[in-house]
Amino acid sequence: MLVTGKAHKVGAHIDTDAIIPARFLVTTDSEVLGSNCMEGLEPGWVKRVSKNDIMVAEENFGCGSSREHAPIAILGAGIPVVVAKSFARIFYRNGFNMGLVLLEVGDDIAKLSDGDKLEVDTGNGQIRNLTTGETIICAKVPAFMQELLDAGGLVPYVKKRLADRQ
Amino acid sequence: MSHNLAEKILQAHTDEEITRAGQIVNCRVSLVLANDITAPLAIKSFKAMGAGKVFDKDKVALVCDHFTPNKDIDSAEQVKVVREFAQQMGVTHYYEGGNVGVEHALLPELGLVGPGDIVVGADSHTCTYGGLGAFATGMGSTDIAGAMALGETWFKVPPTIRAAFEGTLEPFVGAKDLILHLIGRLGVSGALYRALEFGGPVIDALSIEGRMTMANMAIEAGGKAGLFPVDEKTLAYCKAAGRNGDTLLKADAGAVYEQDFTLSVTGMPPQVACPHLPDNVRGVDELKGLRVDQVVIGSCTNGRIEDLREAAAILKGRKAHKNVRLIILPATPKIWRQAMDEGLFSIFMDSGAVVGPPTCGPCLGGHMGILAGGERCIATTNRNFRGRMGSLESEVYLAGPAVAAASAIAGEIMNPAKL
Numbered sequence: 001m002l003v004t005g006k007a008h009k010v011g012a013h014i015d016t017d018a019i020i021p022a023r024f025l026v027t028t029d030s031e032v033l034g035s036n037c038m039e040g041l042e043p044g045w046v047k048r049v050s051k052n053d054i055m056v057a058e059e060n061f062g063c064g065s066s067r068e069h070a071p072i073a074i075l076g077a078g079i080p081v082v083v084a085k086s087f088a089r090i091f092y093r094n095g096f097n098m099g100l101v102l103l104e105v106g107d108d109i110a111k112l113s114d115g116d117k118l119e120v121d122t123g124n125g126q127i128r129n130l131t132t133g134e135t136i137i138c139a140k141v142p143a144f145m146q147e148l149l150d151a152g153g154l155v156p157y158v159k160k161r162l163a164d165r166q
Numbered sequence: 167m168s169h170n171l172a173e174k175i176l177q178a179h180t181d182e183e184i185t186r187a188g189q190i191v192n193c194r195v196s197l198v199l200a201n202d203i204t205a206p207l208a209i210k211s212f213k214a215m216g217a218g219k220v221f222d223k224d225k226v227a228l229v230c231d232h233f234t235p236n237k238d239i240d241s242a243e244q245v246k247v248v249r250e251f252a253q254q255m256g257v258t259h260y261y262e263g264g265n266v267g268v269e270h271a272l273l274p275e276l277g278l279v280g281p282g283d284i285v286v287g288a289d290s291h292t293c294t295y296g297g298l299g300a301f302a303t304g305m306g307s308t309d310i311a312g313a314m315a316l317g318e319t320w321f322k323v324p325p326t327i328r329a330a331f332e333g334t335l336e337p338f339v340g341a342k343d344l345i346l347h348l349i350g351r352l353g354v355s356g357a358l359y360r361a362l363e364f365g366g367p368v369i370d371a372l373s374i375e376g377r378m379t380m381a382n383m384a385i386e387a388g389g390k391a392g393l394f395p396v397d398e399k400t401l402a403y404c405k406a407a408g409r410n411g412d413t414l415l416k417a418d419a420g421a422v423y424e425q426d427f428t429l430s431v432t433g434m435p436p437q438v439a440c441p442h443l444p445d446n447v448r449g450v451d452e453l454k455g456l457r458v459d460q461v462v463i464g465s466c467t468n469g470r471i472e473d474l475r476e477a478a479a480i481l482k483g484r485k486a487h488k489n490v491r492l493i494i495l496p497a498t499p500k501i502w503r504q505a506m507d508e509g510l511f512s513i514f515m516d517s518g519a520v521v522g523p524p525t526c527g528p529c530l531g532g533h534m535g536i537l538a539g540g541e542r543c544i545a546t547t548n549r550n551f552r553g554r555m556g557s558l559e560s561e562v563y564l565a566g567p568a569v570a571a572a573s574a575i576a577g578e579i580m581n582p583a584k585l
Contacts, residue, residue, distance in 0.1 A: 013354055013443060015551040022530040025203045026233070026240030028210055040553045060355035060388065064551060065530070066290040068207050068306035089359050089390055090290055094306035144190045144320065158215040158312045 001101075001122045003081050004130075005053040009114035010041065012058035016065045016091065020073040033069050034076020051078040054120060056112045058084065062091025071098040081120050083127060085109040096145065097154045103127065108136045170326045170421035171393040172361035175301040179284050187325040187424070195225070196300070197279055198313045199287030201269055202230035202241065202262075205248045207307035208288055212314055221317030223256045227278060229269040230262040232526040237533040267498025267524040270294035270382060270466035275500055277407035281396040281415050286313050290385045291466050291548065297378030298404065299396035299415050301361075304385060324390045325424040327357055330366030333432035338582040340476070341376030342468055342546065342566030344368070345383045346437040347429070350447030358388035360424065363417065365395065368431055374403040375472045382467045383548050386444040436581060438544070439564040442552040450569055453579040460491045460543040461574040462555075463567055464522075465529045468546035469497025471504050473567040478510045480571035480582050481517040487577030492519040493535045495527060517574070531555045537562075544573045 018040040020033055027033065038045035055074060061084040062070060071094050074082065081101040095102040101122045112118065116131040125138035141149070151157040167185060169177060177184045179193040198220075200208045205228055220226045228248050233241035245262060252260035259278060266272070270291050273279045279295040285302035286292065288310040295302035305319070313319045329348055349356075362384045369377070377394045384392025394400075396415035404412045435449040463469070463477050474496060486492040494514050496502040502524060505511060514521050528535030529547040537543055537556030543563070545555070550562035563579060572582035 015549075017530070017549070017551045017554050021553060022203075022232075022532055026238065026244060028207050040551075040558065043558070060358065063354060063388065064290065064549060066204065066288055066292075066304040066306050068204065068288075068308060071306075072207075086355065086358065088355070088388060090304050090306060090385075093309055097306060097308040142190060142322070154308050154312055155211055155214050158217070158315055161316055162215065162217060 003052055003054065003120045003122065005118065006050065007054050007056045007112055007114060007116040007118050008048060009056040009112065013060045013063055014041065014057055015063050016067050016070040019062065019070040020067065025067060025069055030072050030076035033073040034078070037073040037077035046077050049077050049079060053079055054118050055079050055082040056109070057082060058109060059086045061087050063088035066090045068094045068098065071095040071100040075100050081122065083109070083112065099153055103138045105136050105138055111136060168418035168420035168422070170417045170423060171363050171395065171415070172301055172324055172326050172391055174415070174417065175282055175284060176321060176323060178282060184323055187323050189323045190320055191323060192318050192320050193284055194318050195286050195313050196283035197225050197227060197285045198310055199227045199229065199269060199273070199285065199289065199292060200307065200310050201232050201289055202234060202245050202248055203232045204288030204307045204310065206244045208311040208314065209247060209251045211308040211311035215311060215315055217315035220255045220257065220314045224258045226257050226314055227259040227273060228252050228257055228261070229266060229272060231266055231268050231524070232530065233532050234262055234266060234525055235523060265499060267501070268466045268469055268526055271469055271497035271501065274298060274378065275407055275498060277404065277409040280404045280409050281400060281412045286310060286319055291382050293384045293389065293392050294378050294382040294466060296381035296384065296392040297374060297394055298400055299394055301391050301393065303391050324359055324361040326361045326363050328363045328365060328423045328426040330428040331368035331431055332366045332428055333368065333430040335368065335431055336434060338436055338568040339431070339434060340566055341372060341379040343434065343437040344431065345380040346439050346447050346564065347434060349383060349387045349439070349445050350437070352387045354386060354443050354445045355388040357384065360389055361391040361393060362387065362389045363393045366428060369394065370397065373472060374399055375470045379467055383444070386548060436566060436569045438569060438579065439550055441550050441561045441563065444548070444550060444564060450565070450579065450581045456579045457542065457577055458490060458544050458573050458579060459541040460493065460535060460537060461570050462493045462528050462535055462543060462545035462547060463570050464495030464497060465526065465547040466497065467548040468567050469495055469501065471501050473546060474501065474505045474510050476567040477571040478513045480568055480585070481575070482513050484517055484575045486518040486574040490574050490577050491535070492517065492574040493522060493528065494519050495522045496524060498524050528555055544570050544579055546570050
């Protein structure tokens with residue numbers, strides 16, 4: 001998948017209460033959650049987002065609670081990709097399960113600034129910064145996780161495992 | 167190969183041979199948990215997976231503890247979804263109303279988690295059960311749906327950081343101070359993707375409740391699990407909770423650790439985590455004079471009977487400051503009754519406290535103690551992210567029960583030794 005959009009840069013240790021505060025966790029609806037995305041960081045944050053824009057973050061993005069509402073809110077806001085220096089563990093698994101593309105780039109994060117236009121090739125883990133002309137190549141995901149991705153995510157994977165058992 | 171605690175427990179639940187950190191293995195799980203916030207999404211995924219039944223109706227726990235007693239119509243609708251699912255699946259361990267407690271205080275006292283178990287929960291503080299020697303970790307709802315359907319899930323074998331504690335604890339210094347101190351040292355991402363393993367004479371001497379307080383906050387350093395060796399004390403706790411057949415468990419001699427260090431606690435004052443991250447830790451005296459509007463004593467971190475006794479010892483015969491709202495939430499019905507029978511509620515009420523029902527409530531800014539802009543709270547909870555307990559302009563400080571109680575009396579952050 002090729003995603004082209006504007007980078008919205010946030011800081012380090014962005015917690016899930018910043019991504020979607022607990023008071024919004026009374027629904028599982030992605031549109032409603034999306035309309036409140038990053039409300040715990042800055043009220044009205046989501047208004048700056050156009051469909052297919054890209055979130056760019058420093059280290060430990062998504063730390064805190066296990067709420068899957070966090071990746072759902074980001075997707076619901078129209079953001080299909082998050083690029084970060086690093087991700088918190090539970091958030092990483094959740095994003096992956098929800099179909100939110102997460103690219104971990106380490107210190108290369110410094111090559112991306114707020115407002116840059118980015119082109120992300122999710123299949124090859126390649127980020128082109130169209131504003132600066134720089135390219136970042138991401139490390140490959142472990143083979144087992146790629147297998148899960150190829151199966152279409154955890155839901156179809158479990159579905160198949162259940163069918164195989166019968 | 168020699169295994170550390172995390173590797174040893176994972177190995178006992180998989181047919182694959184664990185030879186290194188970073189390896190991905192499929193493990194059978196002992197218990198799968200979700201709550202009133204995370205279960206509705208898990209149920210959605212469970213249905214999308216085409217699963218017709220849970221893998222074992224005795225090994226799924228659904229605990230409606232976050233927004234209960236239901237704070238509004240939407241949260242009531244969510245609990246309804248969970249209740250109907252529990253009924254439909256015949257889930258044995260469903261809790262709401264009079265039998266519900268804060269999940270991570272409730273499941274250990276019911277004997278549903280114990281040594282050597284693998285517990286996965288759609289709640290990040292699932293790591294609490296590491297205090298009993300279980301490999302317990304938080305996951306999202308869809309992972310939990312998969313585990314509910316299959317009875318197994320995949321893990322990346324984490325590298326382990328071993329932290330040993332030695333020395334003598336000062337008065338009013340306990341488990342919460344130890345873990346805050348460690349998080350302050352490691353940082354909020356210092357144990358990212360890693361397991362923590364605790365040891366040393368201070369840990370050996372710690373109560374099981376104290377160990378659970380510490381394990382509970384492993385996630386605040388980014389940790390996947392926070393593990394304690396299983397000793398006679400653990401076995402006695404588990405037996406009293408109605409379990410049988412648990413055995414001692416410790417790391418193999420020669421086990422490999424990514425880091426292995428010892429912290430001396432002698433002379434360490436009570437610790438407080440300042441806004442807005444749990445690793446922003448200082449000694450309590452550095453914060454003297456900082457006024458507080460609210461004090462919360464409770465949660466999966468410090469809502470157990472020992473915590474309430476510790477608070478009561480400070481509050482006895484004293485009044486909370488007139489400008490402070492003191493909210494005390496015993497974490498489970500059993501703890502509630504115990505506190506009542508021991509006369510702790512009289513002490514709390516004489517001090518001007520509000521005693522509420524078992525609920526996660528204010529810890530996550532749910533209900534029962536939300537902060538207005540400009541307000542400051544000191545709480546025995548586990549997170550102080552910006553806006554966690556209410557307004558984005560409010561502040562949460564984290565401390566143990568003794569410091570929280572002393573601060574309620576003083577109306578400012580206070581070292582109980584100097585009250």
